[in-house]
Amino acid sequence: MSDLRSSHEEVRLGPGGIPDWLEPMVRFCSRCGGALGFGPIDGEERERLSCSKCGFIFYVNPRLIVTTLPITERGEVMLIRRGIAPGYDRWAQPGGFLEIDESVRDAAVRETLEETGLIVEPGEILGLYSRLQAAVVVVAFEARIVGGAPAVTRESLETRPFAPDAIPWPEIAFETSIRALRDWVARVRPDLPPPDSAAIHRPFGA
């Protein structure tokens, strides 16, 4: 696991202490329907959203996105051209949100099958990547392909292999994908130059 650093990202928080895009989802108390307000709370070390009627504290934390880098026998990584937003028509590794009733490894296998048609065996964790503005943490497993076949799926327009020296950096959907791929390339082909940092920063998405 090579990258536990943040990307030194500036996160812009709105008046509720959370990213602006999250605000419409946390206006009311999920327990009593009262209005949520943001401010200091006894016993809490930072300001938080809480219910004006019942006092329920509404903790807002990042969610986990589980992804894999499925590696072929030839040492290429299988990427999908995304068929859904965000990142439509751009390349990324398969992955998605961890469900409440599954383990991280189960999610890695499920998401990879759903998006690529490939059956994988997750191996080592390549990295954990914080993306503050999107309020997510992305875990990326290196994964061995043990079955299935590349397929067009509900969420992908195309699934195809890329050699470490042929990653389409400017067409990668997400900053966290670039960071995971960069860490994979550094591991398998340390002789290759890292991608241009101008190619790394992405305005939207994870």
Ligand SMILES: [Zn+2]
């Ligand atoms: Zn309430």
